[in-house]
Amino acid sequence: MKKVINFVLLAASLSAGFATTASANELDKLLEQVKADRISEAKLDKKREAEFLAARADKQALLNKAKKDLADQNARNDRLTKEYAANEITLAQKEVELDNAQGTLGEMFGVSRAAAASAYGSISTSIVSAQYPGRGESLNRIANSKEIPALEDLEELWFSLQTEMTESGKVAQFSTEVTNLDGSKSTENVTRIGTFNIVSDNGFLNYNDEVGQVQPLAKQPAGYISGTAADFFSVSSGFAPVYVDPSRGAILALETRKKTLEEFYHQGGTVGYAITVLLILGFLIALERFIVLGAVTSKMKTQQKNLAQPNENNPLGRLLKVYQENKGVDAETLELKLDEAILRETPSVDRGINLIKMFAAIAPLMGLLGTVIGMILTFQTITLFGTGDPKIMAGNISLALVTTALGLIAALPLILIHSVVAGKSKAVLHKLDEQSAGLIAAIAEKESK
Amino acid sequence: MLFLIELVESVRSFIATGGNVLYFVAVALLLMWILMIERYWFLASNYPTMRDDIIKRWDARADTTSWYAHRIRDTWISEATELLERNMLTIKTLVAMCPLIGLLGTVTGMISVFETMAQQGTGNPRLMAAGISMATIPTMAGMVAALSGVFFSTRLDAKVKLAKAKLVDSLPHH
DSSP: OHHHHHHHHHHHHHHHHHHHHHTHHHHHHHHHHHHHHHHHHHHHHHHHHHHHHHHHHHHHHHHHHHHHHHHHHHHHHHHHHHHHHHHHHHHHHHHHHHHHHHTTHHHHHHHHHHHHHHHHHHHHHSTHHHHSTTHHHHHHHHHHOOSOOOHHHHHHHHHHHHHHHHHHTOEEEEEEEEEOTTSOEEEEEEEEETTTEEEETTEEEEEETTTTEEEEOSSOOOHHHHHHHHHHHHOOSSOOOOOOOTTTTHHHHHHHHSOOHHHHHHHTHHHHHHHHHHHHHHHHHHHHHHHHHHHHHHHHHHHHHOOSSOOTTSHHHHHHHHHHHTTTSOHHHHHHHHHHHHHHHHHHHHTTHHHHHHHHHHHHHHHHHHHHHHHHHHHHHHHHHOSSOHHHHHHHHHHHHHHHHHHHHHHHHHHHHHHHHHHHHHHHHHIIIIIHHHHHHHHHHHHHO | OHHHHHHHHHHHHHHHHHOTHHHHHHHHHHHHHHHHHHHHHIIIIIHHHHHHHHHHHHHHOSOOSSHHHHHHHHHHHHHHHHHHHTTHHHHHHHHHHHHHHHHHHHHHHHHHHHHHHHHHTTSOHHHHHHHHHHHHHHHHHHHHHHHHHHHHHHHHHHHHHHHHHHHHHTSOOO
16 A cells, blocks of 8 residues: 555655656746737826826816815805895885885775675575576686776676676576486576576476576476466566575475375375275265156156156156056055065165265275374384484385375275265155155055045 | 454464374264254244144044045155255264264374374374374364254253154044
8 A cells, every 4th residue: 555655645746856857948038028018008107197297187177177166156156145135124114115105005905805705605596697607607707806996897796796786686587508318408598586496488487506507397396386387488578486495496496305196196106096995986986876766856846747657767666656556455564565665665776875875984994004104114224223313214105194094085085975975865765654655655645536 | 353363373383283184073063054054944934834734634634533534644744854854974973083084183183193103203292293193183173063063962862852753643534
């Protein structure tokens, strides 16, 4: 093992001595080159140093210039500050001069501004603005401007107030753009009544000051009110009565939310319709009774004038017939025969009259049923939504009451009509029951003489 | 003249606070009183002559006991009763209807109260007060109308019954 290591060391030292002798020439060259480089680098350094020195001089010049500028600006600042102070003094002097020049007028400008502000409130919402648009803007400008109002502005204020005043006393007709409920726009002739209402041939219109549009009401008030508006619109001369809303639209707006009678009726629902059917049935029965009983009464009257010839077309005639057929029998038998005949006639006379009475009794009961149903709905609503909002509850309660009202409305005429029809049928029955025997007795007496 | 205008104005304001149902009460009351006054008039002026005429005819008859005479007497009494009792049923019906009309006013008034509540909420009791007066005034008016009728119609009924009984007694079988 030792032999191997010695051999290797020997070989290595041999090879190193060999390499040194081979590169001696190249090292000389390198030395030469380093020398040459050292000279050229020194030159370069010199040059750079010279450049730096030159630049330093330039920077110094720049610094000097900047310093000079700062001094200049400072000087300007001083000058301007002085100038500003001087101007302030002048301004104060001028303001005093202005105040002196205005004298008492200053107060007037304040008043005019306040007047413009208050006029803006009433004029921009006034329906006169539908006829003369754009009056509000100039007033708003006067009210909000910080400057002394110009003469034109003052004139504008005066003119606006005067226009409003004059126009509020006038009934004027003019053409304007109307924004319909479906959003379409059309130009229509409308009539303005003072500062209260705008009407057209379709009834009342509304001036929406927020968008500056003339719009028809969402729902016209009751026919007799809106009818006067349309009539008033079509009148060309003289005087015509018309409903005017003195609150400038507030009452009309409430009016649009009011339910019509028809809407109330439909609130009654199924129970309401059933009550209506009862009422109509009752009326029809009563009508039939009126016609039949009227005919019977008149026929019996003609028969009474002509007792000798009994006519089969009326109850009295049929009774007389019974008498004529049983002339020979004794009084008692005759009475029995007559009673029998009267019993036959009775049902056809008082038929249906009790039905009317029953309907009159049922109608309020059905109204009560509707009330109970409505109350059940109300309590269901309370279960769902609580009692917080009286509006939700009140809707169902008014629904419940409508059926009660309908029941009463149906019952009242039925009661009255029943009493009239019952009176009529009673009269006929009286005639048959109590008076026919007497008539026959009178005839018999006459014949026996 | 001024007195009349004031009267009309007070009636108008009464109806304005009570609602339109008062018109129905007024019509029922008017009809009731027209019919009742007509009855009083008939009992006071027409009926006595009619009655005397019947009694005279009956007294003139030779035969008053036979079956025929009985029937004829019944007929005359029935005819007189019919005239005496004419419209009495209608008068009674109208008397009974007056409170019902008042009740109708109550219901419509309450509907308007709840309608106001549904629209405006319960914030302003003044708005509801209009409906409440529309509910109570017709009830009162209906009651007053019925009361005014009840007394006189009962008296009238008694008068008619008395007149009928007297007539029956005045036609003896002799």
